[in-house]
Amino acid sequence: MKVAVCKEPKKPLVFEEWEVPDIGDGEVLIKVHYCGVCHSDVHIADGDWADWVTYPTVPGHEVAGVAVKVGKNVTWIKEGDKVGMPWIYSSCEVCDYCVEGDEPLCPNHEITGITKQGGYAEYMKAPGRFVTKIPDDLDLAHSAPLFCAGVTVYSALKHLNVKPGETVVVHGIGGLGHLAVQYAKAMGARVVAVSHSSEKEEISRQIGADHFIDSSKTDPAEEIKKLGGADVILTTVFRTEAIQPLLDGLAPRGRLSVVGAAQEPLHVAPFDLITKRIILTGSAVGGRKLLRETLQFSADFGIKPMIEVHPFEKVNEVLDRVRSGKVKIRAVLKMT
Numbered sequence: 001m002k003v004a005v006c007k008e009p010k011k012p013l014v015f016e017e018w019e020v021p022d023i024g025d026g027e028v029l030i031k032v033h034y035c036g037v038c039h040s041d042v043h044i045a046d047g048d049w050a051d052w053v054t055y056p057t058v059p060g061h062e063v064a065g066v067a068v069k070v071g072k073n074v075t076w077i078k079e080g081d082k083v084g085m086p087w088i089y090s091s092c093e094v095c096d097y098c099v100e101g102d103e104p105l106c107p108n109h110e111i112t113g114i115t116k117q118g119g120y121a122e123y124m125k126a127p128g129r130f131v132t133k134i135p136d137d138l139d140l141a142h143s144a145p146l147f148c149a150g151v152t153v154y155s156a157l158k159h160l161n162v163k164p165g166e167t168v169v170v171h172g173i174g175g176l177g178h179l180a181v182q183y184a185k186a187m188g189a190r191v192v193a194v195s196h197s198s199e200k201e202e203i204s205r206q207i208g209a210d211h212f213i214d215s216s217k218t219d220p221a222e223e224i225k226k227l228g229g230a231d232v233i234l235t236t237v238f239r240t241e242a243i244q245p246l247l248d249g250l251a252p253r254g255r256l257s258v259v260g261a262a263q264e265p266l267h268v269a270p271f272d273l274i275t276k277r278i279i280l281t282g283s284a285v286g287g288r289k290l291l292r293e294t295l296q297f298s299a300d301f302g303i304k305p306m307i308e309v310h311p312f313e314k315v316n317e318v319l320d321r322v323r324s325g326k327v328k329i330r331a332v333l334k335m336t
């Protein structure tokens with residue numbers, strides 16, 4: 001089988017021919033049909049997480065395909081099922097976080113495409129208990145990005161406890177943000193899209209945003225305040241300096257969650273915390289329960305990512321497109 005390997009950071013991925021993996025008890029062999037390209041894959045390829053990633057590695061954690069072999073004791077998945085694999089490859093399954101379906105908080109989880117072979121390959125094996133079924137109504141190409149981009153923002157909105165009628169600001173209208181707009185709208189919120197690019201206004205309105213704020217031309221917090229303030233701000237942007245000005249737009253009891261892993265600190269005055277009782281938090285991917293919900297919710301409400309599909313052979317060019325911000329919304333590799 002053909003595999004794209006990141007042999008060392010800052011070098012193009014290399015195609016290799018590997019044996020199709022054998023599966024053991026409890027495992028599933030997935031024929032990968034599509035694999036989404038996430039910004040994390042660029043971090044892996046560029047060595048930004050070199051302390052954490054062991055090279056060589058096969059990236060790819062937005063895997064959508066078909067179960068072609070099912071090991072003994074796998075009852076949940078049958079051969080021929082449409083299935084996928086997310087960032088969380090496996091976890092300890094017995095800590096309190098795992099028992100509550102909050103596997104991203106498990107101290108002993110494995111990561112698809114980092115500590116285990118990911119989906120930049122024609123086949124991958126995975127533990128059956130972490131293989132997730134894809135609802136019939138979703139096609140494989142559009143399902144792939146739901147396994148990271150989708151579950152990340154869906155989980156964040158669930159953790160933020162979005163209620164119908166609330167004003168939800170989605171900051172950054174890219175792969176994650178454009179799904180967040182659709183989920184928040186389907187949850188009954190009034191949705192405000194904030195982007196520093198006026199080009200995103202048309203897309204934002206197409207996918208259901210009630211308002212659009214161009215943060216390159218106006219003070220976004222002032223504009224949000226004119227709309228009555230934000231009950232929820234979900235920011236998908238990676239730059240702290242772009243997030244900081246939004247804090248002032250939070251209404252009393254407002255909640256802000258970050259899903260972009262910026263390193264620089266956010267500043268908040270304790271005075272604002274006590275007088276407005278605002279909450280600042282963050283969220284990363286999602287556990288199996290929320291992943292199932294993400295997929296079913298997307299199927300029920302007809303929510304799809306906007307994707308550009310490229311052949312697997314172009315993986316290095318696609319990583320370049322992601323790196324330079326040329327991908328319009330989300331890129332997906334077609335494996336065969």
Ligand SMILES: [Zn+2]
Nearest residue numbers: 038040148149
């Ligand atoms: Zn990802």
Ligand SMILES: [Zn+2]
Nearest residue numbers: 092095098106
């Ligand atoms: Zn655990």
